[in-house]
Amino acid sequence: MPVEPKAIHLDVLLAVVLTWLTLDTVRNYDDGTVAPVTYLLAALTVAPIALRQRAPVTTALVVLGALAAYSELGRMAFPNAGVGMLVCVLTVATLRPRPVTAAVCATAAVVLVFAYMRMTPDFAWSEIVQAVLVVFGAWVLGEGTKRWAERAERLAERAARAAADERVRIARELHDVVAHHMSVISLQAGVARYVLDTDLATARQAIGTVGEASREALAELRRLLDVLRVDHDGELAPQPGLASLGELVERARGAGLPVEVAVTGEVRDLPSGPDLCAYRVAQESLTNVLKHAGPATARVDLDYGEHTFTLKVTDDGAGAAGPVSPTSHGIRGMRERAALYGGVLTAGPRPGGGFGVVLRLPVEEAG
Known part of the structure; x- marks a missing residue:
């Protein structure tokens, strides 16, 4: 040292x-x-x-x-x-x-x-004993000082790791927000340009979707930036979760992707961490369908089991815009999210065509 x-x-x-x-x-x-x-x-x-x-x-x-x-x-x-x-x-x-x-x-x-x-x-022997005890007292004091320094170092390392993990989490949040909303904006802007002279109503609808998606993207980005501000005094907007899944599906439908939602089991609130994880997996999966599947329909299945929550996002697309790789950055990020909460995520082509993402998260027993 x-x-x-x-x-x-x-x-x-x-x-x-x-x-x-x-x-x-x-x-x-x-x-x-x-x-x-x-x-x-x-x-x-x-x-x-x-x-x-x-x-x-x-x-x-x-x-x-x-x-x-x-x-x-x-x-x-x-x-x-x-x-x-x-x-x-x-x-x-x-x-x-x-x-x-x-x-x-x-x-x-x-x-x-x-x-x-x-x-x-x-x-006098008592004087010698006292002097020797003073020497051993110096040893004890030095040992305590060393332990305090080691503990302070461990706490500093733990704080540094926590800060690094938080930066990774925020980076992943930014990726999810930007990737999803910008995909919707890009597709709808292309639709509006294509039909502007032939179908004015469709062009207006596409432009409206662009405006809505951009406003939501700005709101989420502002929330993430507020987290980074030390002098923030206001209340932060709540993290999205499965309660916002309906809005996510409507945005995907507005972008031209037919989406079907099915729910099985007893619906209940998940803890905030797994709830956000499930939402982000659904968001990333639907974004990948929009970007890579071409003309397709998608299905979102939510299964509230006794010990496990399962989310499935499947599509029947042919990959007209290029197939998504099971090892892509987005899917790798989803796997990391799942592992963070003790879950497992699998993704890959389906035997009958299309692509599927399956997320399984452990949950507490219902009741």
Whole structure:
């Protein structure tokens, strides 16, 4: 993990301040018998903190070695109350695996006991136990800090994945909206142009369908764009569902596609997710019929089973505008939608001619 320059600067500042305080403490106890090496060892008990995030284990070993050597000189007190050792144990616990931390912490405890025995002849064992517990407390604090950082990282990754999934969902929504409505507009505009001079009533009807489809497309696009606006204060329009299937079928009929709808089973509301999924599959399927089937009729079957909801969209077209591929982007998107809610979607040519799309979604038991 790279270390931020700001963190390094703070470590250097901390090391400089602690080193100055440590050397001043040793000087105050200097009665003229303190050797220069004593000042050097005292400084080494805190100065390496400047490198604690780059090499935490090495820093800890240098500090512990300096503390052990300082105590070997027989001085009567810790040069800085052992603060350098505690900082090193905390750093190792935060940045290194638990076995490494355990080894460093055990080494620190041994050095601490040795230092007490060398520097304080009339020491009390309770003091040593308390000091060792402080070292292990630094370990616990570092471990907690590491867990908090790992949890924050997991939450950030989860938020990033959720944002990516939402972008995919919105992209799919845009594809469905644009593909369906633009297909209707294109077909009806072509009809109006073809019959404009020979059948004015049909041309007016086609132009009216173009206007209605364009208004609906703009409304849905505006709803999707509102979702992306952070400062949106208004209410969003509800997502379409099977309750809007009648309007979808009427648009298809207005575009020149005869559509028959059949419903079996006990009709009931589906959860919002599967409801939207079923609507989008019906929308994409009817759009594909308009684009690829040529002169054809379509049939939409809704079956509300006890445990499964089934949607079938079939046509008897000959594929005059080119057959739709079962692996096309639109069908692949429908399969992804179905899988999102634990369902299965199959699509392909029918044995008797035409094309069929079958969506099966698990639903809760009726009643």
